[in-house]
Amino acid sequence: MRIALGVEYDGRGFAGWQTQPKGNTVQDALERAIAAIVGVPVRCHAAGRTDAGVHASGQVVHLDCDVARPPGAWVRGVNSHLPSGVAVCWAKPVPEQFHARFSAYARCYRYVLLNRPVRPAIAAGQVGWFHVPLEVARMREAARYLLGQHDFSSFRAAECQAKTPVKTLTRLDIDADGDTLTFSLEADAFLHHMVRNLVGALLVVGKGKQPPAWMAELLAARNRRIAPPTFMPDGLYLTGVRYPAEFGLPSPAGLYGPRREDL
Structure with missing residues (x-):
């Protein structure tokens, strides 16, 4: 199952979106929070790779996961495991052909x-x-x-x-x-x-x-x-x-x- 998420974040506390070895990125924080909800590792793909210090009020990401969870888990559940500078605002199942980056126009x-x-x-x-x-x-x-x-x-x-x-x-x-x-x-x-x-x-x-x-x-x-x-x-x-x-x-x-x- 493929899920799209709308994410907002304050970029001041992060080294940008894209994952890094030290783990201090928005992607790292989001993937850890989702893994805590579904119990397996996940990889998130974003529409745009924002730099360190850059914020987002409308980032879109997608992930693939075979573990079923109720709709509220993708928002409130994930948010309960996220630092205060990141929040999932909405979640929606999407077809397999959707890609957060490549489907955007x-x-x-x-x-x-x-x-x-x-x-x-x-x-x-x-x-x-x-x-x-x-x-x-x-x-x-x-x-x-x-x-x-x-x-x-x-x-x-x-x-x-x-x-x-x-x-x-x-x-x-x-x-x-x-x-x-x-x-x-x-x-x-x-x-x-x-x-x-x-x-x-x-x-x-x-x-x-x-x-x-x-x-x-x-x-x-x-x-x-x-x-x-x-x-x-x-x-x-x-x-x-x-x-x-x-x-x-x-x-x-x-x-x-x-x-x-x-x-």
Whole structure:
């Protein structure tokens, strides 16, 4: 039997999603908790491998298990064995052809940035921080150059294992609420560090160091070395994954708010 789970986590206490020898990852914690419920080892497969310090409110994973358990066990039971920074939000049986990663046709990310002179205290580790005032209009203009299908090599980590740097970015909204900026992105898939690298480049435009059209130059160059450094992970959230309706899974729009074009 194949089960899909919706998982949220605070990435501050973990070395990312993917399992590591020391066991300090979200995958390790989740697999230990599930094994405690079903009594046998399990392997979880995620829609996206988030980095250390990156959070998720809409991660989707799947697992195969021949041990039958009541629906509540996959949520409340597993959660009783998880650390406080991780929680299973929903569970659903899915057909064998479902794969958390390969069945997805879009991923949604959000970057929350505090833009003020003083660093955060209460929200430390949960938001990014940039102390120089930013011009949101300039960043929105720059973001338009990034929409569509492009080779995002200039925004790709050196250790990225994706087969191709060509991705289709369908959404990059920047919303301001006081001193908090929210970057909402959606694409068919993202390269390693792609969101943090895009945000870092947009901040360079926002503080007036480069014109908005500079984003087109970075894309055309296909060269990571000429782009700004990777921005901090603190404010990055995987907010949802989109799958074909046939699987009947909760949609990101239903769980995490509509896209601007849906309003």
